[in-house]
Amino acid sequence: GEAVYRETAMPGAILTRVAASHVRVGTFEYVAARREPESLRTLADYVIRRHYPDVADAENPYLALLRAVIDKQAELVAFWLSVGFIHGVMNTDNMALSGETIDYGPCAFLDDYDSSKVFSSIDAQGRYAYGNQPNIAQWNLVRFAETLIPLLHAEEAQAITLAEEAIESFPRLFRRYWMPAMRAKMGLFNQEPDDVDLLKELLEWMEQQHADYTNTFRDLSRDELPDQPAYREAAFAQWHQKWLERLARQPQPMEEIRRRMRQVNPAVIPRNHKVEEALAAAQRGDLGPVQQLLEALARPFEELPGME
Numbered sequence: 001g002e003a004v005y006r007e008t009a010m011p012g013a014i015l016t017r018v019a020a021s022h023v024r025v026g027t028f029e030y031v032a033a034r035r036e037p038e039s040l041r042t043l044a045d046y047v048i049r050r051h052y053p054d055v056a057d058a059e060n061p062y063l064a065l066l067r068a069v070i071d072k073q074a075e076l077v078a079f080w081l082s083v084g085f086i087h088g089v090m091n092t093d094n095m096a097l098s099g100e101t102i103d104y105g106p107c108a109f110l111d112d113y114d115s116s117k118v119f120s121s122i123d124a125q126g127r128y129a130y131g132n133q134p135n136i137a138q139w140n141l142v143r144f145a146e147t148l149i150p151l152l153h154a155e156e157a158q159a160i161t162l163a164e165e166a167i168e169s170f171p172r173l174f175r176r177y178w179m180p181a182m183r184a185k186m187g188l189f190n191q192e193p194d195d196v197d198l199l200k201e202l203l204e205w206m207e208q209q210h211a212d213y214t215n216t217f218r219d220l221s222r223d224e225l226p227d228q229p230a231y232r233e234a235a236f237a238q239w240h241q242k243w244l245e246r247l248a249r250q251p252q253p254m255e256e257i258r259r260r261m262r263q264v265n266p267a268v269i270p271r272n273h274k275v276e277e278a279l280a281a282a283q284r285g286d287l288g289p290v291q292q293l294l295e296a297l298a299r300p301f302e303e304l305p306g307m308e
Contacts, residue, residue, distance in 0.1 A: 025144045026093030032147035062151040072099030077137045078177035084110035084213040090136045109269040110213040113206035138170045184264045187257040221261035266300040
């Protein structure tokens with residue numbers, strides 16, 4: 001009930017954030033900066049027990065921990081990109097070692113597709129832009145690896161080599177998670193060499209047309225495309241024909257393909273203008289829009305009656 005002073009006085013509340021733990025890359029940076037090797041080892045052992053018990057029996061459990069965290073972050077960021085999520089401020093203190101999405105700043109989901117889109121007023125250079133999130137994840141993981149150097153090997157040079165080899169796996173791991181997610185969004189359930197080009201053509205068209213990221217993929221899962229000028233555009237028509245020919249080379253019937261596409265392409269995302277409307281109403285004492293937003297977001301892959 002007290003006022004909280006930010007840019008202006010705002011009504012205060014208590015927010016409880018729940019996660020498997022709140023250990024972040026920044027936690028390791030803090031401990032490493034204190035130059036207390038046993039404290040660092042204690043923290044690393046704790047993270048292994050809590051989050052990655054399978055690596056405890058590895059020949060080098062701390063190297064195995066580094067590799068496990070790299071893999072987890074590659075999977076998480078690939079999923080962010082697949083649903084158009086922008087974390088906002090991906091600094092090291094906002095990267096949870098559990099591989100969960102916590103401590104996002106001014107986050108948002110893409111509306112019109114733009115790989116350089118940012119949603120943070122402090123991010124004038126695009127450091128945390130939608131399309132730069134894999135690069136920033138790898139940068140953060142380098143910082144994590146640096147903290148583990150004293151634990152990776154008794155000889156520093158060898159420890160650095162081990163850390164570098166682990167970090168260099170990130171781009172490959174990211175692609176291993178991202179491309180299957182994007183294939184699923186396009187309804188592709190086997191692999192062909194030209195799939196990457198097919199996806200690239202679609203994303204380039206979306207960026208040129210300022211097409212809505214969520215709605216475009218959802219529209220592709222429908223029995224018929226909505227009657228919109230963008231879908232009558234020549235470049236899209238050519239791509240659409242290639243896509244249909246690609247789908248026809250799969251054993252699944254179209255009904256099954258579209259059903260599976262709807263399981264991975266959300267119908268509902270928390271769009272900024274709807275969130276702002278709900279916040280403004282709540283400040284006036286009306287929680288109805290907040291409740292409606294929560295109800296819709298609880299089932300994001302369903303097209304709920306009355307929620308259009």
